Amino acid sequence: MITRPQHITHPTAPTLETERLRLRMPRYEDFAHRQAFYASDRAVWExxxxxxxxxWRIFASEVAQWPLMGFGPFSVDDRSSGEYLGEVGIYQPLGYPEPELGWYVVDKAEGKGIAAEGARGVMVWAHETFGWDHLDNYIDPGNARSIALGLRLGGVQVTAPGADPTDVVIRHDLTSIVQIGGLA
Structure with a gap:
């Protein structure tokens, strides 16, 4: 069952800003980055x-969540240069038990805290916009870097259904992340 907010508050992504990042509605030209990611060995966890x-079908269906569900992916740009760095957002394709917080960054943005900073901003936005008290990550057990990031963001591993029966599910308490902050 798809979890859909009672009323859609955002048929398109709002623009969010963190200290270093601008999170915005994905554009057609962002697909080239996504295609490169999906063609690489890094996509094995997806x-x-x-x-x-x-x-293309994955990208287009995720972006289409905005008018259909009121949430979806944000493209992540460097605030000062405008350079595209990756994507962070809330995903819920058919079969996901709840909305999921997910991320990816381009190769040169890895290890710089981009996904973490963007994820904090999205968590604050989700709590303020929808009143959600938590968001989960559904992570393949072999994806040690994403598991570590989910835990570093303050999430805790829980026993709950994921997108796949083998997923590691990391739950983020959005009421505590709001106290920490995340938006500029």
Whole structure:
């Protein structure tokens, strides 16, 4: 069952700003970055690598969550240069038990705290916009870097259904992240 807010407050992504980042509605030109990610070995944790056609269907369906569900992916840009750095957002394709907090960054943005900073901003926005008290990550057990990031963000591993029966589920208490802050 898809969790849909009572009323859609955002048919398109709002623009959020953190200390270093601007989170915005994805644009067509962002797909080239997503396609490169999905064609790489890094996509193994997402079920890939994928062909360009498969990557397009995933990208387009995730972006379409905005008008259909009021949430979805944010493209992440460097605030000072405008350079595209990746994506952070809330995803809930058919089969996901709840909305999921997810991320990816381009190769050169890895290890710089971009996904963490963007994820904090999205968590604050989700709590303020929808009143949600938690968001989960559904992470393949082999994806040690994403598991570590989920835990570093203050999440705790819980026994709950994920997108796949083997997923590590990390739950984030949005009421505590709001106290820490995340938006500029």
């Amino acid at each position: 079920g890939g690598p994928f062909t360009a056609e498969q990557a």
